[in-house]
Amino acid sequence: MDIRKILSEATSTLGVSGQEAGVAAYFAEQFRLLVDEVRVDAMYNVIAHKKGSGNGPKIMLCAHLDEIALMVMRIEDDGSVRFGSVGGVDPRILPGSRVWVHGTKGKLFGTIGALPPHLMSEEDRNNNYKMDKLHVDLGMCAGKVREQVRVGDLITFNTPFTELAGNQVAAKSLDDRACVAIMLRAAERLQRMACDAEVYFVCSAQEEVGGRGAMTAAFGVDPDLAVVLDVDFALTPGCGPDVAAPLDAMVVTHGPFVQPKLNKRLIDCAHAHHVKLSENVAGRSTGTDADEIGVNRGGVPTVLLSLPEKYMHTSVETISLDTLEEGARLLSHFVSELDAGWEDDLWI
Amino acid sequence: MDLKTLTEINAPSGHEQPIRRALLAELKEKGFNPTIDRMGNVIVVKEGTGDAPRKRVLVSAHMDEVGLIVTGHTDGGFLKVTQAGGIDPRVLISKRVLVGDDGIPGVIGAVAIHLQSAADRQRVMGYRDICVDIGATDKKEAERKAPKGTYISFDTPYVEYGEGYACGKAFDDRVGCWTILRLLQEELPVDLVAAFVSEEEVGCRGAKGAAFAQEPDIGIVLEGTTCNDLGDIPQTAQVCQTGKGVAVSFMDNASIANRSLFRKALEIGEKEGIACQVKSSVSGGNDGGVIQRAREGIPTLVLSVPCRYIHSPSTVIKLSDAESQFELTKALLKAL
Numbered sequence: 001m002d003i004r005k006i007l008s009e010a011t012s013t014l015g016v017s018g019q020e021a022g023v024a025a026y027f028a029e030q031f032r033l034l035v036d037e038v039r040v041d042a043m044y045n046v047i048a049h050k051k052g053s054g055n056g057p058k059i060m061l062c063a064h065l066d067e068i069a070l071m072v073m074r075i076e077d078d079g080s081v082r083f084g085s086v087g088g089v090d091p092r093i094l095p096g097s098r099v100w101v102h103g104t105k106g107k108l109f110g111t112i113g114a115l116p117p118h119l120m121s122e123e124d125r126n127n128n129y130k131m132d133k134l135h136v137d138l139g140m141c142a143g144k145v146r147e148q149v150r151v152g153d154l155i156t157f158n159t160p161f162t163e164l165a166g167n168q169v170a171a172k173s174l175d176d177r178a179c180v181a182i183m184l185r186a187a188e189r190l191q192r193m194a195c196d197a198e199v200y201f202v203c204s205a206q207e208e209v210g211g212r213g214a215m216t217a218a219f220g221v222d223p224d225l226a227v228v229l230d231v232d233f234a235l236t237p238g239c240g241p242d243v244a245a246p247l248d249a250m251v252v253t254h255g256p257f258v259q260p261k262l263n264k265r266l267i268d269c270a271h272a273h274h275v276k277l278s279e280n281v282a283g284r285s286t287g288t289d290a291d292e293i294g295v296n297r298g299g300v301p302t303v304l305l306s307l308p309e310k311y312m313h314t315s316v317e318t319i320s321l322d323t324l325e326e327g328a329r330l331l332s333h334f335v336s337e338l339d340a341g342w343e344d345d346l347w348i
Numbered sequence: 349m350d351l352k353t354l355t356e357i358n359a360p361s362g363h364e365q366p367i368r369r370a371l372l373a374e375l376k377e378k379g380f381n382p383t384i385d386r387m388g389n390v391i392v393v394k395e396g397t398g399d400a401p402r403k404r405v406l407v408s409a410h411m412d413e414v415g416l417i418v419t420g421h422t423d424g425g426f427l428k429v430t431q432a433g434g435i436d437p438r439v440l441i442s443k444r445v446l447v448g449d450d451g452i453p454g455v456i457g458a459v460a461i462h463l464q465s466a467a468d469r470q471r472v473m474g475y476r477d478i479c480v481d482i483g484a485t486d487k488k489e490a491e492r493k494a495p496k497g498t499y500i501s502f503d504t505p506y507v508e509y510g511e512g513y514a515c516g517k518a519f520d521d522r523v524g525c526w527t528i529l530r531l532l533q534e535e536l537p538v539d540l541v542a543a544f545v546s547e548e549e550v551g552c553r554g555a556k557g558a559a560f561a562q563e564p565d566i567g568i569v570l571e572g573t574t575c576n577d578l579g580d581i582p583q584t585a586q587v588c589q590t591g592k593g594v595a596v597s598f599m600d601n602a603s604i605a606n607r608s609l610f611r612k613a614l615e616i617g618e619k620e621g622i623a624c625q626v627k628s629s630v631s632g633g634n635d636g637g638v639i640q641r642a643r644e645g646i647p648t649l650v651l652s653v654p655c656r657y658i659h660s661p662s663t664v665i666k667l668s669d670a671e672s673q674f675e676l677t678k679a680l681l682k683a684l
Contacts, residue, residue, distance in 0.1 A: 135579040138509070
């Protein structure tokens with residue numbers, strides 16, 4: 001499995017929250033090679049099932065496949081396109097960015113323009129651009145734009161997959177498709193490992209607007225336990241150890257939304273296999289699919305395993321492929337070692 | 349050499365070698381005898397076909413572009429940078445760059461939106477905050493790969509899109525360089541001093557030396573100029589518009605056009621049906637200023653291609669305006 005190729009293809013495939021059909025089809029195709037059955041449900045969750053021995057629990061692994069983006073709000077008479085955001089797009093990343101506008105006749109190249117500094121007041125120059133003051137420039141007059149672009153059409157970032165030094169890669173929507181890649185690699189590893197558990201690999205939809213896909217996927221799968229995989233903040237200038245973790249180790253989270261004994265089992269597993277871990281604390285919700293999955297049906301013991309990512313919610317999100325591989329190694333061992341007794345001392 | 353190739357060469361002010369080498373190779377291949385002066389300007393003198401005494405006309409375009417330069421390294425292996433030429437730091441966030449002559453890929457990130465306070469969202473990230481990330485894991489690795497003084501360029505390939513538009517970096521002023529390369533292919537009555545000048549973006553330093561050394565009778569500066577014809581812009585602030593042809597300046601912050609050259613350019617445009625427009629504001633400045641005030645003074649005119657989002661990673665021009673710059677300059681040189 002070529003992880004770089006998968007990340008490059010996955011991050012350039014359209015799959016904005018609520019409209020994930022494209023990226024769902026892509027990941028379904030990838031999982032089909034590795035598991036017994038794959039389905040895409042009504043919410044565009046991809047649910048890939050690997051059968052177990054019959055003596056293990058049913059575990060749901062979950063990473064979201066949707067991405068944040070922009071959406072056409074208005075087409076001005078000069079042909080410029082006004083937009084809003086789907087999910088939490090940072091307006092600071094927009095001026096000068098290249099985008100794709102997904103119109104009715106295919107995608108159109110565009111660039112995001114703004115009022116230049118020399119036409120601004122001193123006060124405006126010292127503030128960031130607001131989203132409603134920016135526009136997409138399609139290089140066309142309003143008539144031509146209106147022929148192929150409608151209000152509600154999606155706009156995504158046109159940022160090529162970029163390989164940096166130190167086995168790091170940068171792209172848009174590595175949040176959270178890098179974690180889907182962890183699941184793919186774990187599925188590949190599990191083909192060669194003993195595994196009693198029934199494993200459901202879920203690529204969930206609509207996480208960026210509040211764990212909505214994970215909610216219905218968890219109902220459908222009805223798991224005994226779950227591991228959620230998402231990105232966490234990595235250390236960068238301005239983003240210190242109080243809120244962020246080193247790029248080179250997966251992160252476990254402590255707190256009320258994570259089942260403590262199961263979390264200990266995950267940490268022990270990491271130690272046993274010499275996988276380096278960092279620790280994070282979430283005093284309340286984790287802000288991931290774990291929040292929804294944990295209270296599915298009658299309750300699902302859930303843990304969160306995170307991949308550190310620099311520059312989250314930008315078009316240059318950056319991760320370490322070495323850390324990704326370690327995440328897959330840990331995940332596969334954790335799943336492989338689950339047996340019928342997994343729940344014996346969970347609550348005492 | 350086409351416009352795509354010209355704009356994709358990375359050569360910020362003070363580090364013009366890559367574009368200088370490319371221009372030299374191109375000019376030699378076309379049979380010219382280019383020289384390099386002591387400001388690093390590339391000069392070609394092409395004799396005119398008219399009867400002596402012929403006018404000696406300096407046609408200049410700057411070959412440098414705005415970029416970044418490495419000023420230091422953090423313990424975590426990030427590059428600290430400042431601007432080489434004017435770049436509003438607000439256009440840098442979430443962009444890809446190429447570091448040094450080996451083109452090491454880098455990205456410019458920012459603290460995630462989830463972690464920003466209301467004040468953070470307002471506050472502009474300046475050069476004090478901005479870092480380039482090449483994936484180096486410590487200071488040593490960063491210093492080795494991108495020592496202090498390493499130049500950095502936007503990594504934005506040239507793209508043609510929409511109704512005859514192109515988007516890329518460095519149209520300011522590779523579009524002028526492209527026009528000069530094309531003018532050199534023409535039969536002209538005047539002696540043409542074609543000058544690809546250095547360091548315009550850091551204060552018009554190259555053109556000053558070129559104008560002194562070449563002693564022209566007339567100076568014509570081919571530029572890219574700011575254009576704001578889309579979005580929230582009052583009509584009075586639009587300066588010029590894409591698609592309306594080459595912009596003829598009556599005055600900018602560096603020079604007042606020679607009035608007879610200015611009138612002549614507009615007359616020729618009208619007579620020959622070449623699209624042109626008057627740049628309708630006094631803004632910006634360029635090599636026109638230093639050329640006009642070289643030696644005892646030189647009548648000077650600036651002809652510019654309108655550029656949306658100038659000095660950003662994604663500048664936009666309409667290709668027909670570059671064509672107008674070529675046609676009008678050619679016609680003007682024939683009429684002098």
